[in-house]
Amino acid sequence: MITYRLDAHPGKARGLKAITTDGLLSIAALDHRRSFAALYGGTLGYRGVRTLKRRLIDAFAGQASGVLLDPNYGILLDDGHTGLIVTLEAPGHTVHNGVPESALLDGWTVGKAKRIGAAGVKLLLHLDPRTESIFKVEYPGPELVGEIDGIIGAPWAMLSGGADFDVFEAALRRACAAGCSGFVAGRSVWQEIKQLPDTARRDAFIDSTAVKRFASLTSIVHKAATSVWSKVRVEDDLDVDWHHRYGEAAR
Template identity: 30%
Template sequence: MESLTIGRWRGLQQLSTPEGVFCIVAVDQRGALKRMLEGKGRSSDPAAMTAVKREIVGALNRDATGFLLDPEFGAAPLAASGDLLGRNGLAVSLEATGYEERAGDRLSSVLDGWSEAKIKAMGASAVKLLIYYNPRREAAARHQEELVRQVSARCRALDIALMVEVVTYPSSDDQSREAFQAERRALVVESAARITALGIDLFKAEFPVAPAVTQDEAVWYQACRELTEASRTPWALLSAGVDFDTYARQLKVACRAGASGFVAGRAIWREAAEETDSSRRQAFLNRVMPERLRELVAIARREAAPWTSKLSASRVDEGWYRDYRGLEA
């Protein structure tokens, strides 16, 4: 079992329940949210992006253990407005939205002008890095792994927790959708094994079985057990834009198989961006969306494995503070 320095330990505590279960709402979408708003004829200027995020976080801040927010439209504005409560943990995105495409490969980068040190300085609980990754694409995989190593080293120097989200993509440019979905289980499990070995603290994972491949929950469970066994760190389930009912089923299976909770976005709040009827939208924000979150929280608290089953706090000896490096590293 890996032991965490006190800053990383406290960061994960802030993002989870007292029992060690993550109930985090992801509202760090930038490009995806912009497309959702524009697809419904709504404004997507910076003020509109922030306004939607405020509505979502303001309606969910009593039930979520934490929020994942972006630096451009979310983290600082929502902290300053009071929509993000002091008791809510905060993970902040490090990466630029989207990816650079080179010969079919998808390469991630840090947002220009942003850094792990700034995330630490603003009082966040954790840094979050999203990478597009396929271990079969060897050159791109090496590039992404090196990025994770560099970010991990900087986070450790700052003593701040690091969450890494992996989004897989096809192994070849001409791979069919069906073939990619069939391969997803192997890709997600291998990605967990490789990325969690690079010094991260929390793995934000795709559900390893595409719903189109099978609806057999016994198969889902076995795939999630493989993911748990492959991961050196705790893992939490992302929602990947699936509908809420599907996600709730996935979360129940994932938690029974060893996941430590969820970091979910659009499955909870999609209609906040897409509903154009004002009365229906208000009903969604006030009633449906909070009910969805409460249902997921109940599942996670009942079924999830605590993250402390894979991580412990570093030993604290008398006079520890003399040798603590903190920001002096």
């Protein structure tokens, strides 16, 4: 029996509603910084990276339940209607004893992310099931994917991790059958743009292949994924004085 650990006070519940569609996660991950800055020999520059990210955001609009952006290149690129998640991390990460470790971006905080309208934040952490969070998990293989739900006991989404699209699509099907609530996908959907410096060819790829890929992933999720609300205990003991109890502990 799974004991679900994620409690949703009013603020957290609103955040979950903002980044889900019918309780399911279809997140377009565009928080990459170094990889975008290095495209085409680093010729895009700051404004060019922002323009390309905006192009991808617009392409997935209407399909994505949320978009994951970075505070360096991605702020104010979202359409204001899709749920916004912002990373807290500095670019890149190190590996210590086989475990990836990240650092917080200097000068950037949860409070600042909230003030620009973010519904959630993203942080790379070694899995600790005691954390009250939605987890994004890399595919552990067919032998272990069925164990994730019982270990985490909270909503989780499949992270594409830059895998080839066909590989990730198959992994997502298995993950949905094992209780996941959706996906967080970036490079697996659009990484071929690295070989397309010509704007017209790049746009054609985005509007055809990338959009179809995102639609396929979203279709899998809506057919087979598990709603986040089945694993979230929403606070329902509200009364006329609930706001007095909604303090620091609920932030």
